[in-house]
Amino acid sequence: MPSAAPYNIDDYESLLVVLQDVLGVVVPESQRSCLLDRIEPLLARYSLESLAALAQSMKGGDADNVKSSVLEAISKRQSDWVLNPSIVNILQKYVFDQLPDNADIWFVGCGQGQQAYSVAMEIAEYENRKDDNKNFQLLATECSNDDIKQAESASYSSxxxxxxxxxxxxxxxxxxxxxxxxxxxDKIRQNIRFSQCDLKEDFHSLGKFDLIICPDVLVYFSNGVKAGVLRQFSKQLKPGGIFLTGHNQAVLPFSDGFERVDHPAGVFYRQKN
Structure with a gap:
């Protein structure tokens, strides 16, 4: 926590504990320096005087709105177009070739849409290179409805x-x-749709996918929540479906629904049949 912050260090540590106990969220060390900047506006919104009051309100029986707001604030990702280079490499050199025509792809944690559109652009580049229209269908999800609305607008500042x-x-x-x-x-927008999705809830209604791309969302979850999310991911994949995540995010210790594949183009996980 920044030393100049006008909050009690014990309250701050207590909030971190409640975040894990109530939301199943672990704030990474790299994100903790900006945690207060993200949380502070919520104190005014809900007329709370301290971090301790916020933590207490999250434990109340009627705290769904507060918990949803806190989760959105903490997990909000930087709006950037740049995909993880390792994900781009394996998509272009292996994964796209393996997908059937009309494959269903799910991009998890799309923020305001930039990275999801970047995936759609990578698909367009692949199709141009192969001179073939694969007609991949891309679903992109985020927990914030405001971010989904921005993504659907497809409009961005210069x-x-x-x-x-x-x-x-x-x-x-x-x-x-x-x-x-x-x-x-339109040629990028036409095969992509956006939807709100809270990964801590049951998301089986989204359907089945040939490919799930989850670059960084898992880093925010405690081990228990992460295991549950990965278990659901494995069930959402069609037989032999592929799961891609950031290179620094462990999968196998938390799920037996995948097998790791070390391909010359990169590492991916395949659903166990």
Missing amino acids: HQLSRLGDGYRKLYTAAGDDADSGIIK
């Missing part, structure tokens, strides 16, 4: 779009309604 590579920006975006915005072109 500053946001400046972080997208020049080549992709020229190929896959068009001018927006004003001079300071741009919009994702």
Whole structure:
């Protein structure tokens, strides 16, 4: 916690304990320096005077709104177009080749849509290179409804779009309604849909997938919650389906529903039949 923060260190530590006990969320060390910046607006929203009061309210019987707001604030990801290079490499050099036409793909934790659109752009690049339309169907989910609305609009400021590579920006975006915005072109948007999803709830209604991509969401969950989420992921995959995650996120210690595959293009996990 920043030393200048006007909060009791014991209250801060107590909040971390409640986050894990109530939400199953573990705040990574790398995220703790900005935790207060994300949490502080919630104190005013719910008329709470301290972190201790926030922690106590999360343990109440009628705390769903507070818990949802805290979870959204903590897990909110940086809005960036750049995908993990290891994921891009294995998609282009192996995974896309293995998927059937009309394959169903789920991108977990899409934020405001940038990385999900980046996956759709990678699919377009693959199809152009192969001169073949695979018609992959992409579902992208996030726990925040506000982020989903932004993603569905497909509209981004010039500053946001400046972080997208020049080549992709020229190929896959068009001018927006004003001079300071741009919009994702229909050829990228047409096979992608966005939906709100809380991974701590039952998500079997989303359907079955040939590929699940989950770059970084698992890092926020305690081991128990992570095991439950991975168990559900394995059930959401079609037989032999593929699961991709960040290179620093362990899978096998928490789930026996996958087998690790070390391919020359990179590491992935396959659903056990």
